[in-house]
Amino acid sequence: MTVKIVSDSSCNVPESYQKSLGIVQVPAWVNFADGTSLRNGIDISDAEFYRRLQTEKRLPTTAQPTPANFIDIIHSFDPADEVVLACVSSKMSGTYNSALQAQAALPERSISLYDTLSASMGGAWQIIVGAEAAQQGEDARAVLQAMESTRARIHTYFTIDTLKYLAASGRAPTLQAMVGNLLDIKPTMRIQDGTLALVGKVRGRKRSKRELLDLVAGEVGDKPVRLAVVNANIADEAAEMAESARERLDVRELLVVELGPVLGALTGPGTLALSAMVQE
Numbered sequence: 001m002t003v004k005i006v007s008d009s010s011c012n013v014p015e016s017y018q019k020s021l022g023i024v025q026v027p028a029w030v031n032f033a034d035g036t037s038l039r040n041g042i043d044i045s046d047a048e049f050y051r052r053l054q055t056e057k058r059l060p061t062t063a064q065p066t067p068a069n070f071i072d073i074i075h076s077f078d079p080a081d082e083v084v085l086a087c088v089s090s091k092m093s094g095t096y097n098s099a100l101q102a103q104a105a106l107p108e109r110s111i112s113l114y115d116t117l118s119a120s121m122g123g124a125w126q127i128i129v130g131a132e133a134a135q136q137g138e139d140a141r142a143v144l145q146a147m148e149s150t151r152a153r154i155h156t157y158f159t160i161d162t163l164k165y166l167a168a169s170g171r172a173p174t175l176q177a178m179v180g181n182l183l184d185i186k187p188t189m190r191i192q193d194g195t196l197a198l199v200g201k202v203r204g205r206k207r208s209k210r211e212l213l214d215l216v217a218g219e220v221g222d223k224p225v226r227l228a229v230v231n232a233n234i235a236d237e238a239a240e241m242a243e244s245a246r247e248r249l250d251v252r253e254l255l256v257v258e259l260g261p262v263l264g265a266l267t268g269p270g271t272l273a274l275s276a277m278v279q280e
Contacts, residue, residue, distance in 0.1 A: 003082045003134040003143050006073055008065055008095045009040045010088035010262045011116060011123035012230065014255055021131035024073055026065045028095070028262045033058040040261045049261040050233040050269055059168050062262045064095040070102035074109060082140035086114040086127045086147065091194035093119075112140050114147055117194035120263055121228035121255070121275035122156035129277075153278040155219040156191045157199070158230070159208040161270025163187065188212060209241060209272065216274045217248055224279040226253040232264045232271035241272060252279060 007013055009027045018025055027039040030049065033056060038044040044052075053060065074083055085103065090096035096115055103111045114130075116123030130147040138146070160166065186208035188200040199215065202208050227245055231238035238256050245251060259271055 001080045001082060001139075002078075003084060003138070003140050004077050005084045005086060005127060005131045005134060005143070006070065007086045007123070007127050008088055008099075009260050010064075010093060010095065010119055011086065011127055012120040012257060012260050012263070013124040013127055014257055017124075017128050017131070021128065021135055023127060023131050026069050026073055028065055028260075029063040030261045030265065031061045031063060032056065033060070037063075044261065046233075046258045046260065046264070049264060053265065054269060059165070060261075060265055062265050064093050064098055067098045067101035067105060070099050071105060074102065074106060074111065079109065082110045082112070084112050084114055084130065084134075084140055084143055086116055086123070086130065088119050088123055089117045089191070089194040090115045091117070092196075110140065112144055114144055115194070116147075117151065118154065118156060118191050120156070120230050120259060120273065121257055122154055122191050124257075125154050125226065125228070125275060125277040126150045150277065153280070154275065155216055155278075156273060156275040157188060157212055157215045158190075158267070158271055158273030159186055159188045159212050160267045161186065161205065162268055165266060165268030188215065190215070209237070212272065212274055213241070213244055213248060216245075216276050220249060220276050220278055222250055224250045224252045225276040226255075226279065227251050227277075228255040228257050228273075228275045230257045230259050230271075230273040230275060232259040232267065233269045234272060237272060241274070245274065249276070 006024045031037045085099040087096040126147045129150045130143045133143045133146040229238045229242045
């Protein structure tokens with residue numbers, strides 16, 4: 001008997017970790033105005049998504065994986081396997097509910113649900129730690145405990161280049177988006193208790209990036225961290241941030257990750273995030 005860990009693509013688990021730890025990622029859906037529905041990371045690449053995002057007349061919408069999507073994956077495992085379904089925050093998405101329905105549809109299987117109460121690498125770090133425990137032979141209960149103990153040690157902050165996409169999603173008033181863009185105001189946000197929280201607003205892109213690093217440094221101090229620099233189609237800026245973070249923090253592992261289409265559609269190109277997991 002082994003533990004199989006399944007996540008959804010909004011948790012942004014890097015492909016290298018999917019392969020090395022056997023994490024299975026269920027894709028969310030991206031829906032374009034022409035009627036096409038594409039699976040994140042399967043039918044459409046990140047690069048193609050961001051190209052289309054900036055050229056489409058109508059912004060795409062996104063949809064969580066369906067219960068059937070989870071069920072199909074579970075059916076591919078050995079019936080004796082324990083399954084852990086780890087999802088993007090239930091306060092941000094209906095994905096957890098889809099996983100809950102999949103669990104209810106398969107009462108004969110050993111399926112545990114886990115709400116990361118985060119998104120992108122904030123959730124991925126928890127899943128990675130759980131998968132590392134599973135690889136060491138731990139059972140599902142111990143895997144869940146490992147993930148739970150990790151959550152409080154993760155600090156995820158991000159800055160966005162424009163409020164346009166949040167405004168279009170209904171997450172920010174349109175007037176606020178217009179004023180913010182006019183004044184070149186760049187908000188800094190964090191993922192806190194499963195939701196997005198505004199923590200600061202500065203003028204100018206350079207200042208917003210400095211504040212981003214300052215906030216994370218203030219959280220972790222001189223403690224060793226595993227760090228992810230997450231970016232939406234700004235690889236050069238992500239590389240610069242990675243170099244600055246190495247100089248400022250005690251970084252034991254550094255990942256540079258492209259923000260997937262579902263979250264990219266919400267925050268837009270130019271989003272830059274730092275997700276630090278403090279080592280025990």
